[in-house]
Amino acid sequence: MKFRRSAIAALVLLGAVYLSEVCLAQEEAAVDKDAEASASAPASSGHSATTLAKKTQNPVSDLISVPFENDFGFGAGHDGEFSYGLIIKPVYPQRLSDDWNWIHRALIPILDQPNIGTGTLGEECGLGDIQYQGYLSPAKPGQWIWGVGPVLEFPTATNSDLGSEKWSAGPGAVLLRMDGPWVVGGTINNIWSFAGDGDRDYVNRMTFQPFVNYNIPGGWYLTSAPIITANWNADSEDMWTVPIGGGVGKIVKLGKLPVNVTLQAYYNVERPDPAPDWSVRFQFVFLFPKG
Numbered sequence: 569m570k571f572r573r574s575a576i577a578a579l580v581l582l583g584a585v586y587l588s589e590v591c592l593a594q595e596e597a598a599v600d601k602d603a604e605a606s607a608s609a610p611a612s613s614g615h616s617a618t619t620l621a622k623k624t625q626n627p628v629s630d631l632i633s634v635p636f637e638n639d640f641g642f643g644a645g646h647d648g649e650f651s652y653g654l655i656i657k658p659v660y661p662q663r664l665s666d667d668w669n670w671i672h673r674a675l676i677p678i679l680d681q682p683n684i685g686t687g688t689l690g691e692e693c694g695l696g697d698i699q700y701q702g703y704l705s706p707a708k709p710g711q712w713i714w715g716v717g718p719v720l721e722f723p724t725a726t727n728s729d730l731g732s733e734k735w736s737a738g739p740g741a742v743l744l745r746m747d748g749p750w751v752v753g754g755t756i757n758n759i760w761s762f763a764g765d766g767d768r769d770y771v772n773r774m775t776f777q778p779f780v781n782y783n784i785p786g787g788w789y790l791t792s793a794p795i796i797t798a799n800w801n802a803d804s805e806d807m808w809t810v811p812i813g814g815g816v817g818k819i820v821k822l823g824k825l826p827v828n829v830t831l832q833a834y835y836n837v838e839r840p841d842p843a844p845d846w847s848v849r850f851q852f853v854f855l856f857p858k859g
Contacts, residue, residue, distance in 0.1 A: 617787025617819040617826075624819075624828045624853060625751040625781045625789075627742045628671045628705040628715035630661045632856040633828075641844030645682035651844055653696075654678040666707060671715060673701040679730050694726035701740050701757070715742040719757045721771075723764055734764035736771045744779075754778035772800040780814075787819035794834055806840035811847070819855075828853040 623629045634656070641651035656676040664670050677696035699722075703715030719740040725731025736759040744753020754777060761771035779793040792814030799807055815832030828851075835846040 618783050618785055620826055620855065620857060621783055621787050621789050621817070621819045621828065622746060622751055622781075623857075624855065625779065625791075626713060626744060626746070627659075627673070627755055628661075628669070628703050628713060630663075630669060630707075630858065631659070632661065632858075633659045633853050634856075635659070635828075635851055635853040637849065637851045640848040640850070641681075642847065643845030645842055647682065648845070649682040651679075651681040653680070663707065664704075669705050669707050670717075671701075671703040671705055673703070675699040675701070681730070683729070692727055692729050694730055696725050697731035698722050698724045703740065703742055705742070711745060713742075713744050713746070713753070716740070719759055721759055732761065732764070732771050733768045734761035734771050736761045736773075749783040751781040751783070752779070769801060774798040774800065781817075789817050791815060791817050791830060791832065793832070799840070802840065808838045809836060809840065809843055810838040811836050813846075815849070826855040826857065828855060 623631045624633065635658075637653075637655040637657060639651075639653040639655070641653075643649075644651040654677070656674075656678075658674050658676075660672045662670045662672060676698050678694070679696045680693040683692050700718075700720045702717040702719075704717050705713070705715035717740055719738050721732075721734075721736040723731055723733045723735060725733070738757055738759035740755065740757035742753065742755045744751060756774070756776045758774040759771060774797065776796045776798075777793055778796075779791065781789050781791045781793075783789040794811040794813065795809075796811070797809045811834035813832060813834035815830060817828060817830035820827050820829055830849070830851045832849045832851075833846065834849065836843060839845070
C-alpha cells in the first residue's frame, strides 16, 4: 500500500512538472510568433503578463480564478511518511456598488495522509473540511489594499481523521501593498467551533499567510508565501506550524487561457509531531480576466 501510494504521488508530481514544461513551451512559442509579427509585441505581452501576475498575487483583486494547489509533504506522521493534499480554491469577485466589492473564496481540500496511529494509509484519504472566506474590499483602493469578512468552516470531511467534525467560524482580513515590482502583504483569520460532535476537541485555530512577491518582466516572479498555523488548544510543543522557503512563478498560456504556475519548497522550522518535515507546493491557477 505504501509503495502504491508513493507511486501515485510521484506520478502526480511528474505530471505537474510536465504541465509546467508544456505551458512554458507554449508561452515561448507564442512570444516567438509575436516577435516575428511585430518588434513591439514582446514588450506589450510582457507588460500584460506582469500586470496579470500582480493581480493573481492580490487576494482581493477583481479577477476570477480557479487555483489547484498541490502540497507534497515529506517526513509526515510518526514514521516519516509521505502526505499529499490537493486544495481547490475558486475565487469569485462580486461588485456590490461603485465603491465596494465582495470577494468569495472557497477552500476544498482533498487529502491523503498517513494514519497517525499505525503509519499505514488506512481510510485517511478523502475530502476534508470545506472553508468559505468572504472579504469586503474597496473597489478603488489607495496605496494599501485591504479586505475584511467572515470565515466559515463546515464539517464535510469523509473521514473523522481528515476533519474536526465541528462547525467553526471567525473573522478574516487581508492587507497588502503594491510598490513597483513588489507585492507584499498577508492574510489572517482565526476560527472557533460553535457546534458539532461534542466528543471532538473544541476548535480554536489561527491561520496566517504572509506573502512577498518580486515581479520580473515577462510574467516571471519570485515568491514566498508560507502558511503559518497555530492550534491554540494544543500543547505548546504541538501548537505552531512555521514553514520557511519560497519559489518561482510565471504566467503562461494554455491556448488563449492564462495560467499562473508556481513551484515552491518549504521547511517546517516548527511543527506538531504528525506534520511533515518539509513540503513542495505546486500550484496552477486558471485565470479569467475581464475584457
